[in-house]
Amino acid sequence: MIEVIDPGFYTSVQDRGRMGYRHLGIPISGAMDRKAFDLAHSLLGIKTDTTLIECTLVGPILRFHESCSLVITGAQMETFLNDIPITNNEVVALNSGDILKLRQALNGIRTYVKINHSLIIPKILGSTSFYQPITSEAFLKKETNLFWLKSKTSFQTKNSRIRVKDDYLFSDELEVEKGPEYELFEDSLKKSLIVAKFKIISQNRMGYRIKTPFKSKPKSILSCAVQPGTVQMTPSGTLLIAGMDGQVSGGYPRVLQLCEDALSILAQKKAGDKISFKLHDKPLQKEL
Amino acid sequence: MYTKTDFSFSKLGNTLILNFPHREGDHALQFILKLSKTLKIKYNDQLEDVTHSFNSINLFFKGEFDPHKIHKQIFGTLDSLKIEKNKKNPIWKLPVCFADEFTSDLFDHFRGNQQQVNTYLEQFMKLEYCLFFYGFLPGFPYLSGLSEELIIPRKISPNRLTPKGSLAVGASQVGIYPQDSPGGWHVIGNCPIPIIDFELSPPNFIEVGDRIRFFEISEKELQEVLLAIQDQKNHPLINQVTYD
Numbered sequence: 164m165i166e167v168i169d170p171g172f173y174t175s176v177q178d179r180g181r182m183g184y185r186h187l188g189i190p191i192s193g194a195m196d197r198k199a200f201d202l203a204h205s206l207l208g209i210k211t212d213t214t215l216i217e218c219t220l221v222g223p224i225l226r227f228h229e230s231c232s233l234v235i236t237g238a239q240m241e242t243f244l245n246d247i248p249i250t251n252n253e254v255v256a257l258n259s260g261d262i263l264k265l266r267q268a269l270n271g272i273r274t275y276v277k278i279n280h281s282l283i284i285p286k287i288l289g290s291t292s293f294y295q296p297i298t299s300e301a302f303l304k305k306e307t308n309l310f311w312l313k314s315k316t317s318f319q320t321k322n323s324r325i326r327v328k329d330d331y332l333f334s335d336e337l338e339v340e341k342g343p344e345y346e347l348f349e350d351s352l353k354k355s356l357i358v359a360k361f362k363i364i365s366q367n368r369m370g371y372r373i374k375t376p377f378k379s380k381p382k383s384i385l386s387c388a389v390q391p392g393t394v395q396m397t398p399s400g401t402l403l404i405a406g407m408d409g410q411v412s413g414g415y416p417r418v419l420q421l422c423e424d425a426l427s428i429l430a431q432k433k434a435g436d437k438i439s440f441k442l443h444d445k446p447l448q449k450e451l
Numbered sequence: 452m453y454t455k456t457d458f459s460f461s462k463l464g465n466t467l468i469l470n471f472p473h474r475e476g477d478h479a480l481q482f483i484l485k486l487s488k489t490l491k492i493k494y495n496d497q498l499e500d501v502t503h504s505f506n507s508i509n510l511f512f513k514g515e516f517d518p519h520k521i522h523k524q525i526f527g528t529l530d531s532l533k534i535e536k537n538k539k540n541p542i543w544k545l546p547v548c549f550a551d552e553f554t555s556d557l558f559d560h561f562r563g564n565q566q567q568v569n570t571y572l573e574q575f576m577k578l579e580y581c582l583f584f585y586g587f588l589p590g591f592p593y594l595s596g597l598s599e600e601l602i603i604p605r606k607i608s609p610n611r612l613t614p615k616g617s618l619a620v621g622a623s624q625v626g627i628y629p630q631d632s633p634g635g636w637h638v639i640g641n642c643p644i645p646i647i648d649f650e651l652s653p654p655n656f657i658e659v660g661d662r663i664r665f666f667e668i669s670e671k672e673l674q675e676v677l678l679a680i681q682d683q684k685n686h687p688l689i690n691q692v693t694y695d
Contacts, residue, residue: 185500185511187647187655188585188629287649296630297589297649343461343468381604385473386586386593386624388502388509390466399608412504412586412593414605414621414635420464 164228165278165309171223171265174303175368176282177407178213181290181297185411191391192292193407195368195430196273197423198331199237203277205325206234206254214284214291215277216303220433222265222274223303227257231311232279238271238332238431252327271332271431280311294408335360335436337425338443342394344384344416352377356418360437361402368408371429373438375400382416389413392421392429404429453482455529460522465512467521473505475595480583480660481534483508489528494521503584505595505624542579542662545627546688547618547640548673556619556637560603575601575639580625580663590629590647590655594663597623609635616641618665640665643676644689 167174179200180193194200194217203215216223222240235242235251242249243264249255251274257263265274284291287298295301303309345353355377364372381398388411389395395403395415403415421429422443432438453471461468469486473479483503490510491501500511510521549572551558561567580596587593603620613619613634618627621636628634629647642665647654657663668676672688679686 182499186502186585187589188587188591189589191499340462340464343463343470381607385505385622387504387507388463388466388468388586390464390511392464397608401608410587411502417463423464 164311166226166228167223167303167305167307167309168226168262169224170303170305170307171218172221173219173367174223175217175293175301176214176284176303176309177217177292178215178290180407181288181292181294184288188411189288189297190294190408190411192290192294192297192368194275195407196237196271196275196427198427199273199275202252202325202327203234203236203275206236206252206327207232207277207279209277209279212281214282215275218265218268218274218276220268220272222268222276224265225263225276227261227263228259229311229313230256230258232256233263234277235265235274236277237274238268240268240274241266252329272433273430278311280313283310283312331424331428332431334428335432335438336441337428337438338422339394339419339425339440340422340443342417342419343387344382345418347382347416348379348396348418352379357440357442360439363432363434363436363438364401365434366406366432368406370406370409371402371404371432373402373404375402384414384416386412386414387417389417392423392426393417394419394421406430452478452534453529455526458526458529460518462518463509465514465516467510467512467516467518469508469510469525471506473595477536477581477660478534480581480595481536482532484659485532485534486528489532490525493524493528502586504586505583505593538660540658540660540662542664543657544664544666545642545644546668546672546676547642547665548668548670549640550670550673553617553641554639557639560637571601572639574598576665576667580665582657582659582661582663584659585655587626588629588632589649590645591626592646592657594625595623597625599623603637605635606637609633613638614641616643618642641673643673643680645680 177194180191232254234254239251361373361375364374377400379398389405391405391407393405395413396418397415457471459470487501487503487508497512499513502509557568578596580594582592583595584593602623605621613628615630617638618640619636619638627642676686676688
């Protein structure tokens with residue numbers, strides 16, 4: 164059992180996501196940084212169970228009531244196991260009574276904690292990912308207890324040698340494709356969009372708001388599909404980039420779409436950070 | 452009815468979008484539903500989701516896909532598509548309250564001209580709407596059927612809070628907010644009936660293709676309905692449904 168002594172700033176349970184319900188307006192949710200998510204699973208050698216804990220900006224303080232192994236990936240937080248500093252991306256053995264403290268994030272903002280047992284979290288519409296109002300909670304609260312399955316099925320953690328590539332945490336360049344409404348914009352805007360750096364105004368799991376100096380005429384389009392990484396532009400020049408909890412349809416023109424790795428880079432950025440876009444045109448896209 | 456020349460394709464990450472012009476009327480929607488279903492069955496193993504909107508069908512692939520191949524296959528599917536309409540869709544009657552607190556967006560839009568607000572609402576109430584699809588937020592219904600003269604463009608920038616139950620107009624679209632949310636549409640009233648309840652299976656009672664008519668209730672009745680729902684009691688104003 165894991166006892167949540169202090170939940171931190173915004174700590175939730177996530178898995179790969181709640182696919183198959185977009186037709187009811189339900190976002191897919193799931194871990195924001197897919198690279199860190201995948202890395203946690205590889206390091207533990209786990210393929211089947213995909214539930215882990217996502218921490219944001221300031222992590223939680225957790226007391227473990229049974230022994231287990233775990234791995235921490237994503238942003239490096241100030242992390243202590245019984246007050247001794249530990250680092251990310253290494254399988255750590257914990258004993259009953261151990262206290263894991265994750266505090267201020269140092270590079271990036273989202274950190275993942277994955278243990279070598281299946282956490283018992285109710286699956287709603289096929290997923291354990293927290294998302295209100297589909298799940299009763301949006302984030303972990305103080306004094307919550309998380310239980311895990313106590314069976315022989317605890318994962319065999321082999322000390323796998325996996326090369327960890329964390330340099331994306333320090334990148335601020337987002338690889339993008341042209342969105343369906345890209346051509347609606349003026350050439351000068353399209354050009355500046357690719358060369359300039361822009362500041363993040365705010366962020367959460369629903370998405371990122373980014374300020375640009377561009378004003379554009381309101382383009383009345385009917386609401387259409389949006390998915391994680393879709394970049395919409397409002398007439399006042401704010402870019403809205405959908406996150407994993409982002410809305411499934413929207414009415415502002417979809418100017419760009421983030422490539423998969425770019426979403427992991429963005430998920431580690433906070434308000435005030437700057438980002439830029441780099442156009443990646445796949446040959447297939449051109450011919451469409 | 453749609454023909455091949457109506458369609459174009461675009462791509463959004465691993466999602467293939469089939470674009471076509473929006474057309475009012477039951478025929479167009481039946482076509483979209485049939486084509487969506489056919490494509491869902493055809494690409495079942497490769498898909499995460501299939502959705503549609505007023506003017507698109509969206510195939511959310513699990514990974515990379517070959518747009519040329521799929522493009523061709525979809526056109527092939529169109530030739531053999533048969534639309535049969537055998538289901539009779541119900542008309543749901545939903546209560547809506549137009550107390551001042553719910554019509555302030557409309558009041559601002561008409562620069563404080565109460566007469567214009569009243570005329571707008573009168574015309575709005577005469578129309579019958581059709582639930583075209585769910586999107587935006589869990590259980591947010593997009594309704595078609597708004598007449599041209601009732602179109603109100605979206606706000607230039609979204610506001611921070613549009614309250615739960617808000618009946619709102621965004622360009623030619625009508626929607627009901629299932630929860631408090633930021634929103635860019637003009638609120639014209641409030642509907643106290645929850646459109647979606649995730650403790651129920653299925654969570655929605657109004658299906659795509661169903662008809663909707665609104666009837667006006669007072670603020671007192673709105674409070675009664677909200678209270679009845681909270682206490683899980685019935686109320687004569689809840690769930691009035693008729694079939695044509």
